[in-house]
Amino acid sequence: MAKSYSSLLKDQAYVGGQWVPAASGETFQVTNPSSGEVLGSVPDMNAGDATKAIRTAYNAFQTWRETTAKERSVLLRRWFELIVEKKDSLAELLTVENGKPVTESLGEVNYAATFLEWFAEEARRTYGDMIPAPAKSKRIVVVHQPVGVASMITPWNFPYAMVTRKAGAAIAAGCTVVLKPSEETPLTTLAMVDLAHQAGIPAGVFNVVTCSRKNVDAVGKTLCTDPLVAKISFTGSTAVGKLLLKWGADTVKKASMELGGHAPFVVFDSADVDAAVHGAMMSKFRYMGQTCVCANRFLVQEGIHDAFCTKLEAAMAAQLKVGDGLDKGNSQGPLINIKAVEKIESQISDAVSKGATVVTGGKRHALGGTFFEPTLLKGVTTDMLCTQQETFGPVAPVIKFKTEEEAVTIANSANVGLAGYFFSNNIGQIWRVAERMEVGMVGVNEGLVSMVEAPFGGVKESGIGVEGSKYGIHEYLNVKYICFGGI
Secondary structure, X not given: OOOOOXXXXXXXXXXXXXXXXOOOOOEEEEEOOOOOOEEEEEEOOOHHHHHHHHHHHHHHHHHHOOOOHHHHHHHHHHHHHHHHHOHHXXXXXXXXXXXXXXXXXXXXXXXXXXXXXXXXXXXXHOOOEEEOOOOOOOEEEEEEEEOOXXXXXXXXXXXXXXXXXXXXXXXXXXXXXXXXXXXXXXHHHHXXXXXXXXXXXXXXXXXXXXXXXXXXXXXXXXXXXXXXXEEEEEEOOHHHHHHHHHHHXXXXXXXXXXXXXXXXXXXXXXXXXXXXXXXXXXXXXXXXXXXXXXXXXXXXXXXXXXXXXXXXXXXXXXXXXXXXXXXXXXXXXXXXXHHHHHHHHHHHHHHHHOOOEEEXXXXXXXXXXXXXXXXXXXXXXXXXXXXXXXXXXXXEXXXXXXXXXXXXXXXXXXXXXXXXXXXXXXXXXXXXXXXXXXXXXXXXXXXXXXXOOOOEOOEEOOEEOOEOHHHHHHHHEEEEEEEEXXX
């Protein structure tokens, strides 16, 4: 029986408005992390293929930059409408490709669509300025212009939303795009570009090159070093982001980097414990903890520590059901690959060896494969790996603290600062901690902060620039000052 997403499956890359193979003819397989089933094969492209895509995007930019904001807005709106029409099939494709529970997949599809709706509107609001001049004979005008070709490298955990949050903004601004999706999730990206094609996005404006791990360094380096590329946008690890920045430095490219997180989740004595547990469940266990903004370290004040742990354990038992993501009764699917499982196991083993207690979970699930039991650890200290490294899995380590100052110090001890969360009903404390947290996004009595209207980005080694919101489109625009004289 044909799957609902069968019509969305593509086995070629997309360059210059055409579906194309790799020049070498090589391909690589894409598999379902839940079952191991081969979903299909896509081109294993190399640096030469990437260069061709960049040239295609550069040529297309010469005409795309001249389109009106209204024209770009109409096309993005149509792309948005097509995604909404296909949302159920898109959600199932996402679930079989990256393991996300189908209800979460549907949420991501809707979230991804809203970025196109948003930037379709923002395309018409890239206002400039008329600045009062110091001389009567002069006029000062500031305009915004598209930067040019934008190269993009997107992750596997939100393959729809990362496409629309990045490419939607760039295309709205008048830029053209060459995008390399994760080798784990190319099918979802190709489905998304197919809908862009159907929406009427012109040839060469949005190009997608696919490659396996074998060619990822060569393709990535080309996307960052080619002189025709004006902008790099990357979501992924801090280590890779640093490498891409080095590659782009020789040609002084603009860059947006959304890198690693290590989010603290602080619960103060004054907090509503039930609300904090609800926030913890949303933040920690969405997509099995495989999100860059999920809670990674739980800091709970000693007065409510035991109550919080007891209630969190109960919530985990009641709400987290592990199994295939296509079953709507399951809330926890498989992890993306075996490396993710091994990383979690090493963190848990390290914590236990240093005195932590496994309250629940702590091992691979009986289903086998890359399924893992949601885990709660108590007695965690700051010298353990799980409090020093981003976990990217369903593990909640709880640290007990005494004072606000201690909590803030621990929260800010990481070299990254993407998101942070805390629960408190003390208004003075809320202002103090919100201002002192060294992160780009703060959730106060809230465990879910991502939305299209708000800027998404971090500080320290979590990145450069922001995505989404009214600020996101300006990452793809240059500011030009024009001085008129002799007036």
